[in-house]
Amino acid sequence: MFVASASTTVKFHEFPNGNVMHHYQPGNKVEGPIRSISWSRDGNWLSLVPFSGHADVVSVKDQLKLIRTIQDVDEPSCVAFLNSTKKLIALGTKGGQVFIYDIKMKNTTKRFPRASSLISHVDFTAKDTHCVAGCTNGDILLFSNTTNNLSCTLRVPKSRSVTSLRANRFKRNLIIGGSNEGIVVVWDSNVNKVKFTMEAHKAPVTSVAFSPVNSDLVVSTGSDRQFCFYDIIDSKRIASVPVENNITAVDFSPEGTYFVMGSQNGRVYIYDSRNIQEPVHSFSGHTSAVKHLIFQRSLDSKSASSSSISDDSIVPIQTLEEPSNCDSDIFGMFIQIPSNEMVESIKTSGNSMEAGDSFFAALGLDKNNTLESFQQDVSTESTKKWPEDKNNSAQKSTHDKIGLVDSKQIQMSSTPKFFPQNFKNIRSPSYTVNQGYANLTLSDVQTVIKETVKEDVKATLEEIRTDIKFQATHTTYQIKRMLLDFQMAMVREFIKVENFCNSIRDDLTTDSPRHAENNYLMEENEQLKKRIEFLEQQVAFLTVTDQAQMEQHK
Incomplete structure (x- = not known):
């Protein structure tokens, strides 16, 4: 199992020893930290958005290789795979747009209403019913993935910012976020209300996460050099643990037993959830701050458990002491210390x-x-x-x-x-x-194998049919939409031409007011001409008369 860490480059560490198995640098030169990373549902692909340029999709199944560079979406700012399929991803942009992009078909299949500021975070709720987008102006937009409309707008209480955002992959109605004011909040999207809020940190919240085994247990990290656990049902802080460096990223392991944290100095720390006071292991990840840290997803639970931390690297359970701040039953299996009766029961049973x-x-x-x-x-x-x-x-x-x-x-x-x-x-x-x-018998085993293969083939064919049907429906919809847009454009141009012709016809019509005005001016002009001629005749007559009188006087 891999842990992907991102700073100016992306590294894939083997869990738990931290050995770098793959190293990926987007572009030819380092311009800044990676903006966003996301694992696909099967853990074979990872999508990332560099500091500048187009988003990339890389594969780590056998060896590291570039699958796709998404050039159809300009200026991406964040990315997230859907939970139900790895062929579709959501891309937020600096222009406030959120697109759904089909990696296999190489086209944009959906776009949501434009936001008023840059999209800094994007994620999907369980079952992919809604897309959650966080903006730099503090708005958290909840888009319906079915109707493509904006369902509601959420905000962090007493804040105009959102520094971290994550949706619960198991409970479709829970969303957690943090702000620059150190506030941690959990929303219930079913009622569009705040379920839990707390002024947890004295500095900006850098990362938040849900426990994969208990949705009521959440963790947050901040720039005040501490990380905190919360019980959102009882609305209280379970534990607050100081650390040496600012924590910039956090994520739980798939089975929930361990969690990893990235620090400002580039180190990665592994903690056992049953004893959160000290890390069980740490390794150097990057030379600069770790911006993102995410466990590899896996559809096979056996593969996840087989790569868990060995007992040699874990503090023995008998020597663990319960932290003084951890006083909630929500912690459950994580910090529960066995009682004497339980120990005797285990010994008695052999x-x-x-x-x-x-x-x-x-x-x-x-x-x-x-x-x-x-x-x-x-x-x-x-x-x-x-x-x-x-x-x-x-x-x-x-x-x-x-x-x-x-x-x-x-x-x-x-x-x-x-x-x-x-x-x-x-x-x-x-x-x-x-x-x-x-x-x-052996024949029974062969029969079971045949039936299993038959069921797998049937399921695969059904998935292919569904995919083809979806693509055909989507293509038909696009063609109909293009024809409708073309017809609307033709109607608009026809209306413009008709209005222009009407204006010309009005100018040529004798009954039009403009024509009447022109006739009036022409008549007045004729009268003025006649008046001028009459005055010229009078002037000429007076001139002749004056000359005659002057001759008589002489």
């Missing part, structure tokens, strides 16, 4: 407290937790329950043939080390296992 974190080991099946141990239990139980007969040898050979998986490759899922006091009453599953394998 289980060691050092048995590891396997559920089957706690039930007594502690023979390396392999398929061999199950087969041994089956043979022992069959010897006790039934007398020997000819079928026993046949069954034994059948079990030998069924060994399809190497026992060393099997590892059970991770579970808590301690259980309730009445766990002794849980019956051992050996009898059930025996009955399940008693009459199993």
Whole structure:
């Protein structure tokens, strides 16, 4: 399992030792810190937005390689994969736009109403019902992913900023955020109201996260050199732990047992949730501040548990002391210290407290937790329950043939080390296992495999059909929309031409007011011309008369 950390570059660390397995630098030169990173639902792809330029999608499945550079969206500022599919991502832009981009089809499939400022954070609620976008002006926009409309606008109380934002991937109605004023708030999107708020830090909140095993438990980090845990049901702070450097990023492991934090000096710290006072391990991540830190997602729970921290790197559970600030039952399995009665109960049942974190080991099946141990239990139980007969040898050979998986490759899922006091009453599953394998033959196994493959092929074909249907519907919708836009443009141009023709016709119509005014001016002009001619005649007559009088006087 990888932990992706981002500063000016992105590094993929192996968990928990911190070894750098891959290193990716977007572009040819470093211009600034990475703005945003996001894992796909299967943990094979990671999308990132560099300080400047286009967003990239890289693959870490076998080796690090660039899948796509999204050049259709200009000036991206943040990115997030959908929870239900890895072919679609949301991209926020500096212009306040949020797009849904199809990586395989290489086009933008959806856009939400434009915001009034830069989109700094983007995320999806559980089941991808809504897209959550945080803006630099403090607005938190909740867009419906079905109707593409703005459902509501949220704000951090007593603040005009949002520095961190994250939606719960398991409860679709919970959203957590932080602000420059040190306020941590949780909203309930079902009623569009604040569910929990607290002035937690004396400096800006740098990162927030939900616990994957308990949605009522949240953690926040701040620039005041401390991180805090909260119980949002009781609306109180469970723990507040000071650290040496400012914490800039935080995230829980998929099983919720550990959480990692990135610091201002570039180091990454790993904490055990059962003892949060001191880190169990740390390693150097970057030479500058860690801006983002996210665990790799995984659809296979076994793969997540198989790469958990080994017992050698963890403080023994017997030596842990409960932190004085942790006084809430919400912490549950994380900091619960076993009572004396529980310890005696475990010892009485034949289980060691050092048995590891396997559920089957706690039930007594502690023979390396392999398929061999199950087969041994089956043979022992069959010897006790039934007398020997000819079928026993046949069954034994059948079990030998069924060994399809190497026992060393099997590892059970991770579970808590301690259980309730009445766990002794849980019956051992050996009898059930025996009955399940008693009459199993090789042909039965082949039949099961065929049915499983058939179901997988059927599910894959159904998914392909659904995808094709979706693309066909979407393409038809786009064509209809383009035709409608073209028709509307033609109507607008026709109206403009018609108005122009009407104005010309009005000018040429004799009954128009403008024409009447022109006629009036022409008549007045004619009258003035006649008046001028008359005056000229009078002047000429007077001139002749004056000349005649002057001659008479002479």
